[in-house]
Amino acid sequence: MFSNKDIAQFADLETPFYYYDLSLLQRSLSACANAAKVYDFHVHYAMKANFNDTVLKKIKEAGLGADCVSGNEVKKAIEIGFAQKQVVFAGVGKSDKEINEALDLDIFCFNVESVQELEVINELAGKKNKIAKVAIRINPNVDAHTHHNITTGLDENKFGVNSWDLPDCAEMLKASANLEFMGVHFHIGSQITNLDVYKNLCVRINEFAKWFEERGFMVKVLNVGGGLGIDYQNPEQQIPDFEAYFKIFNDFLEKRPNQEVHFELGRAIVGQCSSLISRVLYVKNGKNKNFIILDAGMTELMRPALYQAYHQIENLSKQDGEATVKYDVVGPICESTDCFGKEVLLQETSRGDLIAIRSTGAYGEVMSSHYNLREKVSTAFSQE
Ligand code: LLP
Numbered sequence: 001m002f003s004n005k006d007i008a009q010f011a012d013l014e015t016p017f018y019y020y021d022l023s024l025l026q027r028s029l030s031a032c033a034n035a036a037k038v039y040d041f042h043v044h045y046a047m048k049a050n051f052n053d054t055v056l057k058k059i060k061e062a063g064l065g066a067d068c069v070s071g072n073e074v075k076k077a078i079e080i081g082f083a084q085k086q087v088v089f090a091g092v093g094k095s096d097k098e099i100n101e102a103l104d105l106d107i108f109c110f111n112v113e114s115v116q117e118l119e120v121i122n123e124l125a126g127k128k129n130k131i132a133k134v135a136i137r138i139n140p141n142v143d144a145h146t147h148h149n150i151t152t153g154l155d156e157n158k159f160g161v162n163s164w165d166l167p168d169c170a171e172m173l174k175a176s177a178n179l180e181f182m183g184v185h186f187h188i189g190s191q192i193t194n195l196d197v198y199k200n201l202c203v204r205i206n207e208f209a210k211w212f213e214e215r216g217f218m219v220k221v222l223n224v225g226g227g228l229g230i231d232y233q234n235p236e237q238q239i240p241d242f243e244a245y246f247k248i249f250n251d252f253l254e255k256r257p258n259q260e261v262h263f264e265l266g267r268a269i270v271g272q273c274s275s276l277i278s279r280v281l282y283v284k285n286g287k288n289k290n291f292i293i294l295d296a297g298m299t300e301l302m303r304p305a306l307y308q309a310y311h312q313i314e315n316l317s318k319q320d321g322e323a324t325v326k327y328d329v330v331g332p333i334c335e336s337t338d339c340f341g342k343e344v345l346l347q348e349t350s351r352g353d354l355i356a357i358r359s360t361g362a363y364g365e366v367m368s369s370h371y372n373l374r375e376k377v378s379t380a381f382s383q384e
Contacts, residue, residue, distance in 0.1 A: 187225025297331020
């Protein structure tokens with residue numbers, strides 16, 4: 001819900017822009033941190049969801065760590081001030097350059113996704129006379145029951161070490177003088193709304209942790225990844241149920257004394273704190289339909305084009321209760337997939353109206369592009 005003050009502020013700004021509600025971000029962070037504290041769980045924020053500086057600073061101040069998936073994300077996390085011992089680095093294709101940079105920055109842990117990667121990290125750490133801390137990202141073959149394109153934990157996915165490669169992995173770990181085994185890592189997908197999925201994941205994590213223990217490894221960290229979804233249908237449902245989420249892991253993980261449980265949440269923390277604000281350029285009639293053409297397109301928000309994702313659309317220039325019309329809400333890009341919603345019921349809309357596309361805090365700004373030589377999307381922040 002936008003206040004009249006928010007809307008008055010938008011009227012003076014050039015569109016399109018991402019608007020961040022920093023007080024909502026703060027509330028979401030507090031809810032997450034408080035719920036995790038009950039069980040002494042550690043949360044690393046998945047930077048890939050949003051690496052806007054202002055957002056990152058708030059997250060750092062809330063005491064979360066950083067989960068990175070590129071050398072540049074690792075460097076950025078350190079620049080923003082995340083403690084080195086709270087930075088983890090995952091990714092199925094880390095380059096030698098990225099590994100070397102992360103070794104130089106003495107991060108907490110590499111989440112390693114193949115036997116060959118273990119070999120390379122051992123060699124590069126050896127050249128620097130360092131010991132690299134590693135966790136093995138295991139592909140547990142657990143269905144996340146989410147969109148196919150954001151499922152990562154099935155045998156058919158490229159991510160993690162498959163169970164049949166674990167014996168080789170264990171051998172490599174034992175033979176590698178410059179690696180320190182920290183534990184096991186998982187991430188089965190994103191926008192997970194069926195929490196039962198996490199029970200299945202816990203069962204698999206227990207099995208894999210035991211597998212390593214039986215072979216003489218001490219499993220210090222159980223990193224369960226992220227993936228907790230948000231309610232895109234209802235952006236006013238601002239804060240996900242972190243309590244129910246963490247409770248599942250407390251109830252179903254067989255956690256050993258002194259073992260740490262780590263999480264990598266992205267979307268659940270930042271998803272609802274931002275909307276993409278755009279202006280109507282044109283309203284035009286198609287065959288049996290009406291189009292609203294916005295000044296924002298798939299270049300600013302890629303999710304609908306890429307995952308057929310739903311984002312609620314609101315006309316901020318019209319009042320509730322005014323007569324409504326069905327519109328296809330589209331962007332200006334020369335692609336038919338440049339569409340934010342079909343048959344969206346909105347108040348009768350005019351050129352110049354302000355439109356909000358909700359729940360765009362995660363994988364919105366970060367996935368924007370310069371396609372069609374578009375300008376970099378700008379940002380605005382609430383006065384807290
Ligand atoms: N950890 C790892 C290893 C990941 O790959 C991801 C997300 C996360 C944590 C954080 O997941 P989250 O809590 O945000 O669900 N662009 C897609 C989402 C891709 C997610 C990639 N990995 C989207 O817009 O839906």
